[in-house]
Every structure is written in structure tokens, then in C-alpha cells.
Amino acid sequence: MSTFIHYLVAFAIALAVLVVVHELGHFLVARWVGVKVLRFSVGFGQPLWRRRFGRDGTEWVIAAFPLGGYVKMVDEREGSVAVEDLPRSFNRRPVGQRIAIVAAGPVANLVLATLIYWGLFWHGTEEFRPLLAAPPAMSAAAAAGIEDGELVRKVDGAPVRSWQELRWMLLREAAESDSVELEVINGRQEIAIRHLSLSAVRESGWDGEAFDRLGLGLHRPSLPPVLAKVMRNSAAAAAGLLPGDEITAIDGLEIRTWADIVAAVRAAPGRALTVDLQRSGQSMRMTVTPAAVDERGREVGRIGVAAIDDARARADMTTVVSHPPLPALAKALRETWEKSAFTLRMIGKMIVGEVSWRNISGPVTIADYAGQSAQLGVGYYLKFLALISISLGVLNLLPIPILDGGHLLYYLIEIIKRGPVSERTMEVGQRVGLALLLMLMAFAFYNDINRLFSG
Incomplete structure (x- = not known):
């Protein structure tokens, strides 16, 4: 809740x-x-709060139905207008x-x-570097030859500095073409070219799971399977897990890294898991039932634990992207223009059937993204x-x-x-x-x- x-x-x-x-x-x-404003309303329908302010006595309103608002001006087409207000009528x-x-x-x-x-x-802003995780077998990323830990340097020749920039550039390319060229640096510090097919998201829509369908994931460092923190009132706390516990197996499957814990827990929402662990040199076995949590329309498991905060690993994964004031303003204007033009192109492609209508999101999806971004x-x-x-x-x-x-x-x-x-x-x-x-x-x-x- x-x-x-x-x-x-x-x-x-x-x-x-x-x-x-x-x-x-x-x-x-x-x-x-010089137009007289009668009402400024946030929302529609029955007013929940109203006050009058200003020299014209404009009514400021918060209404019951919040999806929108309006400004009501003096207008002869919408009702009678006092003689003294005629010169300030919108329609005149x-x-x-x-x-x-x-x-x-x-x-x-x-x-x-x-x-x-x-x-x-x-x-x-501190952002994740565009480091790619090992892709799932049979995915577009695997077919492109992407390896774990590869750093993306360019997308179709354009430099990329962060994971967020990579997502935006791939989204933009997916609206125009069926494939994209990635220039990467692999684990052997060699420059390589990867040709990534985008057909997996061209027809089905670029929603929150698009990267998953391409097989692209953010590379994460290999952290030990040791609990650094156990949240109060969580499934882990209820099962008796404590900070410092080292997880060795879940349901009989060997656990080597923190990523193994995350994968096992996420795949079992609401299902009891048998957890083997080491605590102060002693072997123990406990049963944990992950809470079922909605994540972008998909149910996943969570038990309320956190990994060791590896400062060095975090520094390797992130970068601070900043610009001086005037270049920052120029980049902001360009960013707004590009995203506005992209929105129009997507609308046009949806109208002619080149892009799926599943890309349209309503208030539920927007609220979901709002909550995730705030977190x-x-x-x-x-x-x-x-x-x-x-x-x-x-x-x-x-x-x-x-x-x-x-x-x-x-x-x-x-x-x-x-x-x-x-x-x-x-x-x-x-x-x-x-x-x-x-x-x-x-x-x-x-x-x-x-x-x-x-x-």
C-alpha cells in the first residue's frame, strides 16, 4: 500500500x-x-476549493476531476457580458x-x-555508463555478438555517454530503421562493431520492457551474496534473515553472486523458497516467501534485502554528465526540439500503421513511471x-x-x-x-x- x-x-x-x-x-x-479572466481551474467538475484573487476578482479553483484544467475568460459566445467588460472580451x-x-x-x-x-x-547528474550485461540466449543482443561488460561508445556514429542516452538513441533509431550499429569496447579493450536488430520492438511497441525484448541489460558488478541490510517488516525479516548472512543456495541451486539471489527471488513471487546460508561459520536453512510486487505490469518477487555497497564498483559504473551554462542551454533547447519532433513522427507513424498503437500510454502507465522515476x-x-x-x-x-x-x-x-x-x-x-x-x-x-x- x-x-x-x-x-x-x-x-x-x-x-x-x-x-x-x-x-x-x-x-x-x-x-x-487585456482579456479579463473569470476562472482559473485545476481539474474539472465540482470545485473542492475556491478563492478569489487579483484586481479582476479571478476565481481560483481546485476541482474534483484532476485530469486537466482550464482558464475561463470573458467571452460573448459563452454567455452574457457586462457592458464595461465588452472591450476585454476574448472574442473581440x-x-x-x-x-x-x-x-x-x-x-x-x-x-x-x-x-x-x-x-x-x-x-x-550522476548516470549509469552504457555498460551492457551478458544477453540472454536467442535474443537480438546475443545474435549481435554483445558480450558481458561491453561499453557502448557510439550509436550509428553518434557518441553516447550514459545508459539514459543509449536508451533514447535506440528509441529514436527504432522509429526509423530495423537495425542499428553499436561501436563498443569489449573486456579485452578492443573496439568492436555490433549490428543490433531492432525488429523485436518495431511492431510490438517501445514500452518499459523493450530493452528486455532486445536482450539488452545494464551490466552490474559481481557482488558477493552477503546481506548488508534487511528491511524492517519485510519477508526476509519475517523469515529470520540477518545482516551478514551469506546465501549459499536457494531451492537447491548454488548461489555465487548477488545477481543469483535477485534472479531467484524475482522469479518466485508469493512462492516459498528454501534458503541455505552461512551465519558466523554455521550452516542454516530457512524458508522465505517473497512478496509479490507489481513492476510495470509484471509480478515479481521481493524479500527486502540490500547488497553490500561497493563504492569502487559504483564509481566504475557511473559517470557525472554536466555542461557549462550556455552549452547546457543549447543542449536543453536541442533536447526539447528533438523530443518534440520525435513525438510528432511517432504520431504520424501510428496514424499510417508503421508503429504500433500499443505505444500509447494512459494515466495508469504514466503514474507507474512517475513512481519509478521518483524512487x-x-x-x-x-x-x-x-x-x-x-x-x-x-x-x-x-x-x-x-x-x-x-x-x-x-x-x-x-x-x-x-x-x-x-x-x-x-x-x-x-x-x-x-x-x-x-x-x-x-x-x-x-x-x-x-x-x-x-x-
């Missing part, structure tokens, strides 16, 4: 930040051009000002992402927030009625025909846009449920 609450809080914070930033974009530009503003107000929301999300990236690139640390959570902010900004700019992009399309038509779009056209457009949005949400929820039950 505590994990669920942790994930829920992480998701709620991310959602609140993204919605507030988006609506603040609309609000600030509306105020700047020049089309250029209306475009600025509507575009400000998505732009604010893109600006937020850029600022987050700028701060991270400037401050520097990894502030830097990971901020990167997640930036990525979702980009997605929100780009999606809102799509020319679909009911979204900001749909309104921008109306204003473009108004400029071309030198007159506003008819109310009938807007009404039909709203219905079509709502239908498309509901269909998109249905796909997202279906994918969420499918991931939960099929893994």
Missing part, C-alpha cells in the same frame, strides 16, 4: 505541475493583452492576440521542459516530468477540435477567409474532436489494462 501511495503522490505532483504551468501560459498572456480581441493566448499553454509546457533540462545539464531520485523524476511536459505540449498543438491546436486551426482559417468560422462549423468540430479524444483515451486505457494483466 505504501508503494501505491508513493506512486500516486508522484503522479499527482507531476500532473498538478503540468496542468498549472499549461494554464498559467494561457492566463498570463490573456492578462498581458484581434486574431493575433487570440492565437497568442491559445498557443501560450502548449508553449509553456515546452518552456518548462527546456528549463528542467537546462538545470539538469548545468548542474550535472530513483530527483534527477530521474525531473527528466520524467520534462518528457511528459513535452508530450502534453505537442499533443495540445495537434489540429484537433477541442484541443488548443484545433482552435489555432480555426484562427488560421479566419485569417485566410477574412472572417470567423461559423458557429455551426465549430459545433461540429467540437463533436468530432471530442470523439477523437475519447477514442484516444480508450486506446490509452486499453493499453494500460493490457500491460497490467499481460505484462
Whole structure:
């Protein structure tokens, strides 16, 4: 339950930040051009909290249904307007000002992402080096000849510095081609070329398990199978395991490294395991039942123990990536642009059938990723927030009625025909846009449920 609450809080914070930033974009530009704002709402439906602030008495609201928000402005099309407020009505503003107000929301999300990236690139973040683990037999990575401990230097000729960069570059390449060339340094300090097939993720979607389907894993140092810490109220504590215990076998299978413990426990959620160990020179046998934990839609076992913290091994596995202020800003702008363009390309490929619709994620998957990134640390959570902010900004700019992009399309038509779009056209457009949005949400929820039950 505590994990669920942790994930829920992480998701709620991310959602609140993204919605507030988006609506603040609309609000600030509306105020700047002189439009009167009646209400600023985070969420829809019944207000749970409301207050009035500012010279116009704008009503600030937190509503019951949290997936979104809105800014309500004085507008003659939506109700009667006091005579003194007519000059400040949205519908009476020049089309250029209306475009600025509507575009400000998505732009604010893109600006937020850029600022987050700028701060991270400037401050520097500790990230895993792109070290590859030994791939499973019959996987694409095994077919490419990848060996345990190989360090990836380049992806199709482009330098790569971290595990996160490697994931992003492979994701980008998978949208365009069926294979990729990896330049690596193997354990013998030789430079080698690996040709990795990406077909395993081209059709089935690049979700949280994509690296597993390719056979790619992060190399981890060989730690001894000794318990450094046993969590309170955990399955290990309930079984009587103590710090310092050395695990020698699980269910009769010899344990040589910490990775062997992790593999055996993860594969047995809710199933009793016989654990042989050494404690102060004495052999002992205990029974431990791993707790069943949901991990990205798949059930795995955990017993609540931690390995010895090998500082030297950690230093070998990680690197600090940082940049001076101006190069960091340039990199942040490039990062936001590339991810925005990639999002648009993926949408286009889904429409024409080149990429699976299973790539669409709904609130359940997003909440899962929010919780996971928050557990990894502030830097990971901020990167997640930036990525979702980009997605929100780009999606809102799509020319679909009911979204900001749909309104921008109306204003473009108004400029071309030198007159506003008819109310009938807007009404039909709203219905079509709502239908498309509901269909998109249905796909997202279906994918969420499918991931939960099929893994």
C-alpha cells in the first residue's frame, strides 16, 4: 500500500505541475493583452476549493476531476457580458492576440521542459555508463555478438555517454530503421562493431520492457551474496534473515553472486523458497516467501534485502554528465526540439500503421513511471516530468477540435477567409474532436489494462 501511495503522490505532483504551468501560459498572456479572466481551474467538475484573487476578482479553483484544467475568460459566445467588460472580451480581441493566448499553454509546457533540462545539464547528474550485461540466449543482443561488460561508445556514429542516452538513441533509431550499429569496447579493450536488430520492438511497441525484448541489460558488478541490510517488516525479516548472512543456495541451486539471489527471488513471487546460508561459520536453512510486487505490469518477487555497497564498483559504473551554462542551454533547447519532433513522427507513424498503437500510454502507465522515476531520485523524476511536459505540449498543438491546436486551426482559417468560422462549423468540430479524444483515451486505457494483466 505504501508503494501505491508513493506512486500516486508522484503522479499527482507531476500532473498538478503540468496542468498549472499549461494554464498559467494561457492566463498570463490573456492578462498581458487585456482579456479579463473569470476562472482559473485545476481539474474539472465540482470545485473542492475556491478563492478569489487579483484586481479582476479571478476565481481560483481546485476541482474534483484532476485530469486537466482550464482558464475561463470573458467571452460573448459563452454567455452574457457586462457592458464595461465588452472591450476585454476574448472574442473581440484581434486574431493575433487570440492565437497568442491559445498557443501560450502548449508553449509553456515546452518552456518548462527546456528549463528542467537546462538545470539538469548545468548542474550535472550522476548516470549509469552504457555498460551492457551478458544477453540472454536467442535474443537480438546475443545474435549481435554483445558480450558481458561491453561499453557502448557510439550509436550509428553518434557518441553516447550514459545508459539514459543509449536508451533514447535506440528509441529514436527504432522509429526509423530495423537495425542499428553499436561501436563498443569489449573486456579485452578492443573496439568492436555490433549490428543490433531492432525488429523485436518495431511492431510490438517501445514500452518499459523493450530493452528486455532486445536482450539488452545494464551490466552490474559481481557482488558477493552477503546481506548488508534487511528491511524492517519485510519477508526476509519475517523469515529470520540477518545482516551478514551469506546465501549459499536457494531451492537447491548454488548461489555465487548477488545477481543469483535477485534472479531467484524475482522469479518466485508469493512462492516459498528454501534458503541455505552461512551465519558466523554455521550452516542454516530457512524458508522465505517473497512478496509479490507489481513492476510495470509484471509480478515479481521481493524479500527486502540490500547488497553490500561497493563504492569502487559504483564509481566504475557511473559517470557525472554536466555542461557549462550556455552549452547546457543549447543542449536543453536541442533536447526539447528533438523530443518534440520525435513525438510528432511517432504520431504520424501510428496514424499510417508503421508503429504500433500499443505505444500509447494512459494515466495508469504514466503514474507507474512517475513512481519509478521518483524512487530513483530527483534527477530521474525531473527528466520524467520534462518528457511528459513535452508530450502534453505537442499533443495540445495537434489540429484537433477541442484541443488548443484545433482552435489555432480555426484562427488560421479566419485569417485566410477574412472572417470567423461559423458557429455551426465549430459545433461540429467540437463533436468530432471530442470523439477523437475519447477514442484516444480508450486506446490509452486499453493499453494500460493490457500491460497490467499481460505484462
